[in-house]
Amino acid sequence: MNFLEFEFRFYDPLICRFIQIDPLAEDYNYQSAYNFAENRVIDGNELEGLEWTRFENPNEKAINYVVNLKVLNSTTGLGMSDNKAKKAANAIKTQTEKSFGGKDIDGNTVSVEVNLEFVDKISKGDFYLEFVDEVGLDGVSKEDTPIDVRLAEGKVDEIGNSTSNRIQISKLTNSSMEEFGNTGAHELGHTAGLMHNNDSDNSKNVVNSMKTNNLMFVPQRSNAITPQQRSEIRKIVPRVRPASTLKAVGIKKLN
Numbered sequence: 495m496n497f498l499e500f501e502f503r504f505y506d507p508l509i510c511r512f513i514q515i516d517p518l519a520e521d522y523n524y525q526s527a528y529n530f531a532e533n534r535v536i537d538g539n540e541l542e543g544l545e546w547t548r549f550e551n552p553n554e555k556a557i558n559y560v561v562n563l564k565v566l567n568s569t570t571g572l573g574m575s576d577n578k579a580k581k582a583a584n585a586i587k588t589q590t591e592k593s594f595g596g597k598d599i600d601g602n603t604v605s606v607e608v609n610l611e612f613v614d615k616i617s618k619g620d621f622y623l624e625f626v627d628e629v630g631l632d633g634v635s636k637e638d639t640p641i642d643v644r645l646a647e648g649k650v651d652e653i654g655n656s657t658s659n660r661i662q663i664s665k666l667t668n669s670s671m672e673e674f675g676n677t678g679a680h681e682l683g684h685t686a687g688l689m690h691n692n693d694s695d696n697s698k699n700v701v702n703s704m705k706t707n708n709l710m711f712v713p714q715r716s717n718a719i720t721p722q723q724r725s726e727i728r729k730i731v732p733r734v735r736p737a738s739t740l741k742a743v744g745i746k747k748l749n
């Protein structure tokens with residue numbers, strides 16, 4: 495790590511790595527009580543708790559993801575207004591759908607639909623995005639990380655947990671809705687198993703992201719997801735039903 499990298503922005507690469515190594519505060523210990531395999535429901539009828547849900551239609555080489563994302567505005571004082579938080583969440587929805595949609599390496603056409611639900615509080619086990627004054631105020635001490643975690647724009651509690659996870663986005667995220675969109679899409683990529691180009695920890699059996707510039711590339715990146723990354727996501731996110739049943743599930747959009 496050198497100071498040149500800091501010139502781009504104070505971003506989250508070290509934060510994400512740190513979160514994997516060091517368990518979070520007590521409040522979040524429940525996450526380790528359910529490992530991924532136990533938590534997934536394959537070909538089941540219950541969508542509860544599967545916030546990244548994968549639908550496939552092999553005949554049409556189509557893969558659809560429905561991402562149900564709760565959104566909480568936890569900023570205080572002169573933080574973000576609820577209206578701004580809603581705009582930012584919608585920017586994240588739009589950017590995620592744009593970035594993650596496209597072809598994977600097997601020629602499947604991938605599409606993503608993000609459903610936002612604005613809530614006043616969250617429940618144990620929720621999959622949610624939280625706007626905060628500063629990221630990482632719980633469970634992370636300054637001494638344990640070489641940069642000030644509070645200067646990060648975003649972080650995720652657990653890489654590769656697509657069912658019960660928390661994304662934090664700082665109100666200090668570089669002001670524009672575009673930046674909120676990019677940061678949120680980046681963090682959602684983590685929840686679906688994508689890592690940074692320079693991450694070395696593959697303990698969760700997640701392949702590092704491509705070395706080419708992309709949404710997960712640090713410090714400077716584009717907002718594109720590569721075909722290989724789309725295929726990586728497919729390995730992480732559990733499949734629930736064939737795509738033919740997608741409409742029958744009756745998931746409705748909450749705006």
Ligand SMILES: [Zn+2]
Binds near residue numbers: 680684690
């Ligand atoms: Zn990251």
